[in-house]
Structures are given as C-alpha cells and as structure tokens.
Amino acid sequence: MSRAKQLYDWADSRLDVENAQKFLGKAFPAEDSFLLGEVAIFCFILLVLSGIFLGLFFEPSTSDVEYDGSVQEFQGEEMPEAFVSVLHITYDVPFGMFIRRLHHWAAHLFVASIGLHMLRVFFTGSYRNPREPNWVVGTGLAALSMGAAYTGYALPFDEFAATATSIGYNLTISVPLVGDFFGQVIFGGEFPSSATIPRLYFLHVFVIPAAIAVGIAVHMAILIRQKHTEAPREADVETGDRTVDADDGSVIVGLPAFPNQAAVSAVVFFLTAATLSLLAGLLPVHNIAEYGPNNPAATPSLIMPDWFLMWVYGFLKLLPKWASFTVGPVHVSGEFIGGVVLPGLVFAAIAVWPFVDRAPGQEHFTADPLKRPWQTGVGVAAVAFVMIASIAGMNNILADQVLGTTTSVVNPYLSAALLLVPPLYGGLTYLLLRRDLPAERTEQGPAPGEAAGGDADD
Ligand code: HEM
Incomplete structure (x- = not known):
C-alpha cells in the first residue's frame, strides 16, 4: 500500500473523508447573480483582516494627548487619543492609509452587496417555502451590517463623524421608558462621554462581528441543508451518470463545489480584493484631518449619515x-x-x-x-x-x-x-x-x- 493511500486511510478512519468528498461534489447552480452573496462573505473576511491591522494601532479613548506626527497643522495640539491614533494610522503607519481606506471601501461594498443580494433573492422569489428561515436570518444580517458600519463610523472621533453618530444616541434615548437604559448600555451615558468610544469600539470589533459571523454560519448551514434555488430548466439534463427531469426540484444541476465552484469563488474573492484595493489606492475616504477633532461647542454645517442610513x-x-x-x-x-x-x-x-x-x-x-x-x-x-x-x-x-x-x-x-x-x-x-x-x-x-x-x- 502506497504512503499516500496509508495517509488517506488514516485520515478517513478519523475524519470520514469519504463523506467529506461527497460534500465536495455538492452542486452549485451556475448563476452569476448568485455570486453577490459570496461578494458579501469576501467583504466580511477582508473587513476582519483589515480591521485586525487597524486594531493594532487604534486607541479607543477620548482622553486628550499631545499630537506628534506628520500633519503640521495639528503639531503639538492636545486632541482626543482616538482621533490622534487614526491620524497616526493614516499618515505615519506604513500602509496605514491604504488599509484604512480598504476597510472603509469594504464596509460600503459589504452593505451594497447585501442589498443587491437581497433584491436578487426578492425578485426571483427565492425566499419562498422552504427558504423563509434563511430570509429571516438574512434580514438580521442586513441590520447587523448597518450596525457594524455605524459603530465604526464613530470611532475616529472627528467632528463630522462624532456629530453624525450623535444622531444615533438621540434616537436611542428617544425610546420611551427604556431609552435611557439603552443609552447607558450602548453609549455609556451622555454622548459623547469618556465611555462612549470604548463602548462603540467593543461593539464594533467584537459583539457585532461575532454576531455577523454566527449569522453567516447559520445562513450557510441552512443554505447547504436546503440547497440553492436553480433557474428553471428548459429540458431534462444529462449529467453523465444520470438524467435529471426538467421539473425535478429535489435535485440541483450545477458545478461541483470542488474544484469547479471553488475556482469560481477564488476568482470572485480576488476580484473583490482587487476592486477594493483599486478603490483604496485611488479614492480617499473620510478625511479626518480636514474635519478636525470632535468639538462639542461647534456644530458642523453639514451633517449626514452614510448613504445606507440616509x-x-x-x-x-x-x-x-x-x-x-x-x-x-x-x-x-x-x-x-x-x-x-x-x-x-x-x-x-x-x-x-x-x-x-x-x-x-x-x-x-x-x-x-x-x-x-x-x-x-x-x-x-x-x-x-x-x-x-x-x-x-x-x-x-x-x-x-x-x-x-x-x-x-x-x-x-x-x-x-x-x-x-x-x-x-x-x-x-x-x-x-x-x-x-x-x-x-x-x-x-x-x-x-x-x-x-x-x-x-x-
Ligand atoms: C452578511 C450578509 C449576507 C451574506 C454574507 C449572505 C450570503 C449568502 C450566500 C453566499 C448565499 C448563496 C448564494 C447566493 O444566493 O447568493 C445566500 C443565499 C440566500 N440568502 Fe443571503 N447573505 C446575506 C444576507 C442576506 C439577506 C439580507 C437576505 C434577505 C433578507 C438573504 C437571503 C438569502 C436567501 C433566502 C438565500 C437562499 C437563496 C437561494 O437559494 O437562491 N441573505 N446568502
């Protein structure tokens, strides 16, 4: 018996590789619009990776510290540490500006791809029996993605973002009876208090991403259990070893998960990463040096949330x-x-x-x-x-x-x-x-x- 076969048998006896192979042969319908959900997953992965990089340098604190960095106009000024750390990431950390922009653009594409994916599912009726549970899980994911973007928007604690995110605080405390309680829990009391940025940071880097990760896992588990929907077939399909009737909905006709669909998904991943890199390389995001640090005594002339909360x-x-x-x-x-x-x-x-x-x-x-x-x-x-x-x-x-x-x-x-x-x-x-x-x-x-x-x- 060859070494490779021995290794295979060893792994099979412990991990039931034979069965896993069956899973790798699982069919994926060859539909381009079905890739929108994958774009959302890849954006999430890129958000987590770029977020880990940013987390190494970001300081979730509103205490004033003296600025000592490349932006001349703020040199020697006392400013909130969160703001100073984002200036530092943008102008002094190698690749910091690129990764910060990539994170930002990935957040936009994440929400946009979820919206388009949802429209695809809606207009093709792919939510119908038996996929209602996955539609409901998806609705939760859409809300969570907006929550993730909102909490991240606040973190640099610049004048524009702090004012825009204060709208969220006002909405939270407007809830009759329980508003003040939730204002305390989410924002640490009055907006902005010294607890606000640490609270939003914790929600942004841990609670919401963890909830999204669990949500995606459940979404995918239901998808695998129920199989994808598929475009109606014009005629019976010969698949090599069998004939699938045109109207047999219990069977999916498509690409096997491995290697065909895995190759398609890899291309989608690299295209997503390339698009975001191009955007990050060419288009600036939220220029905090221009807005300056949060100033509770002033109100910026233009306040607006991101497009998806407009x-x-x-x-x-x-x-x-x-x-x-x-x-x-x-x-x-x-x-x-x-x-x-x-x-x-x-x-x-x-x-x-x-x-x-x-x-x-x-x-x-x-x-x-x-x-x-x-x-x-x-x-x-x-x-x-x-x-x-x-x-x-x-x-x-x-x-x-x-x-x-x-x-x-x-x-x-x-x-x-x-x-x-x-x-x-x-x-x-x-x-x-x-x-x-x-x-x-x-x-x-x-x-x-x-x-x-x-x-x-x-
Ligand atoms: C983080 C957000 C989301 C991710 C990562 C995600 C990912 C995916 C992926 C990869 C698929 C399989 C391929 C495809 O149909 O695109 C899928 C299917 C599905 N998704 Fe989502 N999704 C998200 C949000 C949503 C939302 C907001 C809804 C609707 C409210 C939704 C409803 C569904 C349904 C019903 C299916 C099964 C569709 C079918 O079998 O044709 N998803 N999702």
Whole structure:
C-alpha cells in the first residue's frame, strides 16, 4: 500500500473523508447573480483582516494627548487619543492609509452587496417555502451590517463623524421608558462621554462581528441543508451518470463545489480584493484631518449619515412637528417615530414578507420577476420608497444646491412623493406585467428559463 493511500486511510478512519468528498461534489447552480452573496462573505473576511491591522494601532479613548506626527497643522495640539491614533494610522503607519481606506471601501461594498443580494433573492422569489428561515436570518444580517458600519463610523472621533453618530444616541434615548437604559448600555451615558468610544469600539470589533459571523454560519448551514434555488430548466439534463427531469426540484444541476465552484469563488474573492484595493489606492475616504477633532461647542454645517442610513435620516427630516405626543408619563417623540418605529416597521415588513407571499408547496426553481406582477410591483414600490426617503435625507442639499430654495419649500413635495410615488410605480409595474401575462401563466409553475449543465446533487 502506497504512503499516500496509508495517509488517506488514516485520515478517513478519523475524519470520514469519504463523506467529506461527497460534500465536495455538492452542486452549485451556475448563476452569476448568485455570486453577490459570496461578494458579501469576501467583504466580511477582508473587513476582519483589515480591521485586525487597524486594531493594532487604534486607541479607543477620548482622553486628550499631545499630537506628534506628520500633519503640521495639528503639531503639538492636545486632541482626543482616538482621533490622534487614526491620524497616526493614516499618515505615519506604513500602509496605514491604504488599509484604512480598504476597510472603509469594504464596509460600503459589504452593505451594497447585501442589498443587491437581497433584491436578487426578492425578485426571483427565492425566499419562498422552504427558504423563509434563511430570509429571516438574512434580514438580521442586513441590520447587523448597518450596525457594524455605524459603530465604526464613530470611532475616529472627528467632528463630522462624532456629530453624525450623535444622531444615533438621540434616537436611542428617544425610546420611551427604556431609552435611557439603552443609552447607558450602548453609549455609556451622555454622548459623547469618556465611555462612549470604548463602548462603540467593543461593539464594533467584537459583539457585532461575532454576531455577523454566527449569522453567516447559520445562513450557510441552512443554505447547504436546503440547497440553492436553480433557474428553471428548459429540458431534462444529462449529467453523465444520470438524467435529471426538467421539473425535478429535489435535485440541483450545477458545478461541483470542488474544484469547479471553488475556482469560481477564488476568482470572485480576488476580484473583490482587487476592486477594493483599486478603490483604496485611488479614492480617499473620510478625511479626518480636514474635519478636525470632535468639538462639542461647534456644530458642523453639514451633517449626514452614510448613504445606507440616509433613508432613516429622511424619515426624521420629513416627520411633521405634531407627530410627537405625550400619553400619561410616556413621551413619544418625532425622533422615536421617524428614527426607530418607521425603520423598525420596514425591517419587520421585510422579515415577514415570505409569510405574506406564501407558497403552498416547496419551490426550488427561481421565478421570473416579469411573471410575478404583484410581487414585483411591491418590490418596485419598496425600492422607490427607500430611494425617495434617502433623497429626503439630503433635503438640504437638494434645496440649497440644486433648487436654490429652502427645505421648508421642498419638504411637502418630498412627503407627497414618499406617499404617492411608490404606490404609483408599484401599480404601474403590476398593470404592465399583468397585461403581458397570458391568463394561464402564473408565477407558481416553473416557467422555461436557462438550463444549467454539470453535476446533479440530491
Ligand atoms: C452578511 C450578509 C449576507 C451574506 C454574507 C449572505 C450570503 C449568502 C450566500 C453566499 C448565499 C448563496 C448564494 C447566493 O444566493 O447568493 C445566500 C443565499 C440566500 N440568502 Fe443571503 N447573505 C446575506 C444576507 C442576506 C439577506 C439580507 C437576505 C434577505 C433578507 C438573504 C437571503 C438569502 C436567501 C433566502 C438565500 C437562499 C437563496 C437561494 O437559494 O437562491 N441573505 N446568502
């Protein structure tokens, strides 16, 4: 018996390698849009790696220290240590600026790829029975990714970021009855206190990444257990050792996990890393030297959150003053309604969606969005809603720099647009798709689509 065979038998008797090989032959549908989820995973890996580098130099403290570094304008100035350490990373640590930018761009791409992945799953109906649990886990991951980005945004403790993140503190304490308690737990009390940055740092580098890692593990475990969805097949598929019927949803036709899909995934990983490196090399991020350290006595002229939280900011800006009331000892503020209740309702609506668009039996083929008039109409309306709310979040820029007027003039139009445009777009989408749909073709039956080739997995 050769040495290699002996080694294999040794490993097999302990690790059941034979079975693992079966797993490596697992089929992946050859669909490009299915790679969006992988891009999100790779961004997460790059975020953790670049974050470890940054963590070696970042100081989570707001105590003042004297600056001694390359930025002449701050030389000898007493400034918060967190701010000083990020200046140090950016201008004095070898590769510091590159890694900081890479971390920043990876955070943007992480949230963007999750959003696009979610839209792919939505419009192709891939959340339907039996994949509802994975959709719910995914909704949690989307919220966590925003939490990770928000807590990271605060850390350099520059004037812009500190002011923008103070909005989060105000929203937290606006929650009736328990707001102050959560303000203490998350922010260490008044914003900013000496405990704020250490608390946010702990959430950013440990609690939230750990929760995301567990969430991704559960998401993947459910995915492996349930298998991917697959585009409907045009005809029966010959896979070499068997014939898979066109409508047999219990079997996946696609690339084996190893080596084919592993090679595709490696390419996606390197493309993700290359894109982020290019962005980091060429495009600056959040220039803290320009903003200067946090100054509690001043308010910057322009305050805004990152793009993916702009819709929440839009709710806050559009909510009328009278939407704030007191019932007995409980005060319900506009901030609570706009910044906590409405976003909470949006996330709740996303989470329960697969239970609204219920499929009676299991659906293992993706649906064609053009053949799902009302579901696609709801999706279009939802995208329009988030986009208009995001534009409302930038109402000051729209008013000042685009229309040359004031926010009090544009706000009523934005409110009307937020209420009217989504149902209008959704309704039009519905009518257009309905018109093109022959009466007998509903979304439930597998419509002819692309046929995949390769291995079968059951
Ligand atoms: C950290 C965030 C996330 C990561 C890393 C992630 C990763 C993935 C990956 C790699 C897949 C398999 C390939 C693919 O379909 O793209 C997948 C499938 C899936 N994801 Fe996500 N996902 C995330 C967030 C979400 C969100 C926000 C939702 C929806 C609310 C979601 C719902 C689903 C569903 C239902 C599937 C199964 C789809 C199918 O079988 O076609 N995921 N996810």
